[in-house]
Amino acid sequence: MHGQNYSLWSLLKHGFKHHKTWEPAWRRVPLQPSYDVVIVGGGGHGLATAYYLAKNHKVGRIAVLEKGYLGGGNTARNTTIVRSNYLWDEAALLYEHSLKLWEGLTEDLNFNVLFSQRGVFNLGHTLQDMRDIERRVAANHLQGIDAHVLTAAEVKEKIPQLDISRSRRLPVLGASWQPRAGIAHHDAVARGFARAASRLGVDLIEGCEVTGMDIAGGRIKGLQTTQGYVKTERVGCVAAGHSSMLGRMAGLRMPLESHPLQAFVSESMQRVIDTVIMSNAVHGYLSQSDKGELVIGAGIDGYLGYGQRGSPHVIDHTAAAIIELFPQFSRVRMNRQWGGIVDVAPDACPIIGKTPVRGLYFNCGWGTGGFKATPGSGHVFAHTIAHDEPHPLAAPFALDRFTTGHLIDEHGAAGVAH
Ligand code: FAD
Ligand code: PYC
Secondary structure, three states, X not given: OOOEEOOHHHHHHHOOOOOOOOEEOOOOOOOOOEOOEEEEOOOHHHHHHHHHHHHHOOOOOEEEEOOOOOOOOHHHXXXXXXXXXXXOHHHHHHHXXXXXXXXXXXXXXXXXXXXXXXXXXXXXXXXXXXHHHHHHHHHHHHOOOXXXXXXXXXXXXXXXXXXXXXXXXXXXXXXXXXXXXXXXXXXHHHHHHHHHHHHOOOEEEOOOOEEEEEEEOOEEXXXXXXXXXXXXXXXXXXXXXXXXXXXXXXXXXXOOEEEEEEEEEEXXXXXXXXXXXXXXXXXXXXXXXXXXXXXXXXXXXXXXXOOOOOOHHHHHHHHHHHHHHOHHHHHOOEEEEEEEEEEEOOOOOOEEXXXXXXXXEEEEOEHHHXXXXXXXXXXXXXHHHHHOOOOOOOHHHXXXXXXXXXXXOOHHHOOOOO
């Protein structure tokens, strides 16, 4: 993540040797004793929140506190699928808001986030899968989201490598297809938001873990950190799988479970797959990175935990599923496997908004699907913190839905089996 950047144009103009305008990736600054707003968690969502706060709202001095290095959590570990084809209006409109921001993000940040709209296929293997696909695509049309139902033959035309033979254990009967969906580069997204936020004056503090919260009279007053005490009256927590631990510091029991979720990549190969293929029924999904690696993701581990690796049987199952869809990949060598910790809410939807503690806001519960939401999540969370009122798109995702009962069940459209 560290290093320096320069434009090709200025290099051509001035040459490498005499180049005078090297711009550091972001400003290195020490933690200050007080800030107007502190964001806890320097993943994509935290950095995006800080960027949109600084860009769109006048809230004074902002810091992002990150216990490790910027973008080193789930942002670094995910398989980068971006899409908005969710079922329910609340979720679909939020993810579509995000997808629209993705479409202009490289220009907005002046940093190439390598967003590639190569389309996403969600395969159906049973009659019930196909009924669910038809229902979701019909909902997407009403929401103004691009979506198509394809037959098996139409899928085969677009992905000739896919085995659609009826003799398969779970034959492909068809798919939903979102052409505007795709992938982006995980590190570039974190880096782009970090640089742009830093340029707007946000302090980005790495190696700074929040260890306690100072709350008096029902209001947040400051944070204890491994680099000392910080005074602040507005705190946004964006800590993904570690959100329940931050909640506990504020005396809140968050309705979240932390689960391992795994992925693995192959050796680099020539381009063989130019789209994204997902299947919840066989528990695997696949794309190919710009480096040529097959990027393969698994279903969620059933048990709870914080070990960033996951169970071997889950990844075995996924390898089998991918070989079932693409028998020719059985000979490809795999290079790396890893896990991240995702925070899953009971209705598979995020929690965005205020808490019972005044000035303390949470943005979490994105589970297996938060990468695609990075710009949208930061955008609506920044608004929520700045106005002390939920952004209209964030309002349905308030924490109090677990007491009012206004849950939004997105398990079916989560993209990853859980
Ligand atoms: P993170 O990037 O995890 O950032 C949170 C940060 O908070 C971390 O850097 C952490 O160090 C920091 N932190 C935690 N506690 C503290 C503390 N006390 N003090 C200071 N800092 C703290 N989503 C998709 O949309 N598409 C996908 O294809 C996809 N694939 C995935 C594949 C895998 C294997 C995994 C694990 C996840 C996947 N996801 C996907 C989900 C996605 O990665 C997450 O929802 C998203 O990255 C969350 O972003 P974030 O910025 O909230 O979290
Ligand atoms: O939500 O699309 C998704 C997704 C893909 C892989 C993990 N999550």
